[in-house]
Amino acid sequence: MTGEERQERSSLVFSTSVRPPRLSAEQYVKGVLENSRSVLAQAITLVESNSPQHMKLAQDVLKQLLPHTGRSIRVGITGVPGAGKSTFIEALGTMLCERGHRVAVLAVDPSSPVTRGSILGDKTRMEQLSRNPRAFIRPSATGGTLGGVNRKTRETILLCEAAGFDVILVETVGVGQSETTVRSMVDFFLLMMLTGGGDELQGIKKGVIEIADALLINKADGENKQRAMVAKAEYNRVLHYLQPATAGWQTQAYTCSALTGEGIAEIWGVVENFRDELTRSGGLAARRQAQSRDWLMSMTEDYLRSRFFGHSGVASKLPEVEAAVLRGELSATAAAQLLIETYEQKRDESEWGE
Ligand code: GDP
Numbered sequence: 001m002t003g004e005e006r007q008e009r010s011s012l013v014f015s016t017s018v019r020p021p022r023l024s025a026e027q028y029v030k031g032v033l034e035n036s037r038s039v040l041a042q043a044i045t046l047v048e049s050n051s052p053q054h055m056k057l058a059q060d061v062l063k064q065l066l067p068h069t070g071r072s073i074r075v076g077i078t079g080v081p082g083a084g085k086s087t088f089i090e091a092l093g094t095m096l097c098e099r100g101h102r103v104a105v106l107a108v109d110p111s112s113p114v115t116r117g118s119i120l121g122d123k124t125r126m127e128q129l130s131r132n133p134r135a136f137i138r139p140s141a142t143g144g145t146l147g148g149v150n151r152k153t154r155e156t157i158l159l160c161e162a163a164g165f166d167v168i169l170v171e172t173v174g175v176g177q178s179e180t181t182v183r184s185m186v187d188f189f190l191l192m193m194l195t196g197g198g199d200e201l202q203g204i205k206k207g208v209i210e211i212a213d214a215l216l217i218n219k220a221d222g223e224n225k226q227r228a229m230v231a232k233a234e235y236n237r238v239l240h241y242l243q244p245a246t247a248g249w250q251t252q253a254y255t256c257s258a259l260t261g262e263g264i265a266e267i268w269g270v271v272e273n274f275r276d277e278l279t280r281s282g283g284l285a286a287r288r289q290a291q292s293r294d295w296l297m298s299m300t301e302d303y304l305r306s307r308f309f310g311h312s313g314v315a316s317k318l319p320e321v322e323a324a325v326l327r328g329e330l331s332a333t334a335a336a337q338l339l340i341e342t343y344e345q346k347r348d349e350s351e352w353g354e
Contacts, residue, residue, distance in 0.1 A: 069161040090127075093126070103129075106153055151299070193217050195220075214267065
């Protein structure tokens with residue numbers, strides 16, 4: 001078991017002991033479909049648990065809700081801290097609620113379990129939106145590995161869709177692998193940027209521009225407006241030479257001011273165009289299928305890995321085998337074979353899920 005996995009497990013022990021599920025699968029399903037906010041919140045807490053009984057119940061609930069999922073536009077939003085993500089989501093979400101949409105805001109926050117500091121999605125950051133009855137803001141599941149947060153967010157998206165939210169905004173701060181993780185669960189991926197300083201200074205990692213469906217230069221107001229227009233033109237020149245993140249869609253740069261609201265309706269128009277064009281071409285359905293396939297494979301890999309390293313024979317043999325490899329007495333291949341033979345000979349079913 002890796003350090004990360006160990007951390008994930010221990011954090012789960014905590015969540016299991018604190019919040020036992022109170023409802024039956026049918027009560028969760030009924031409450032979510034009736035858009036009961038309190039049942040939705042409890043159902044999310046259930047999918048956030050990793051205790052074996054909770055996971056079983058959660059999967060039962062999800063299975064029943066699956067026919068009611070998928071009917072939303074899923075939008076990922078990333079950008080460095082201070083780019084204006086929460087100000088933007090507040091403005092965009094409020095506009096969408098006024099237009100009759102129902103908006104769920106989720107966050108993928110792989111912040112250190114040590115600080116347990118949820119940088120994202122806390123209610124104080126989107127005060128107006130959090131009071132809107134058509135909006136639902138869920139702080140991110142913290143204190144776990146990115147893999148764990150990933151699963152929880154995907155399942156939370158499904159729960160929100162079943163509860164009738166037709167716009168899902170998934171926010172993440174641009175650290176670690178979180179952008180790629182969010183990219184893998186959304187239809188449209190928006191990168192928020194600031195003018196000046198260049199990518200390096202903005203802390204935008206190489207490759208993030210390549211996975212974006214739109215670049216949005218925020219704070220295009222006051223004295224900054226002119227600079228934002230220049231940056232937009234520069235980015236558009238660069239984008240012209242890059243392979244688009246989505247086949248059949250040209251990623252472009254746009255400007256907005258989350259503070260004044262200028263450009264917010266326009267960027268939403270871009271998202272709607274994207275959805276319409278890719279629905280027509282079949283690209284959207286293909287993307288969701290590819291995401292489901294990848295998700296199946298990565299869940300299977302995770303499951304096998306924890307079964308393997310959680311196996312008592314493997315766990316007890318690992319230190320000596322590892323030491324032999326480090327001393328140069330055993331090749332890595334032979335060592336791996338030895339561990340796999342141990343696993344296959346002494347299968348210990350009771351190990352899994354403890
Ligand atoms: P986040 O860390 O990406 O969520 O950024 P915030 O939304 O918290 O914004 C960081 C700071 O930038 C706050 O002080 C905001 O008031 C300010 N800000 C956000 N959007 C704009 C904008 O469009 N124009 C200006 N002038 N300031 C903005």
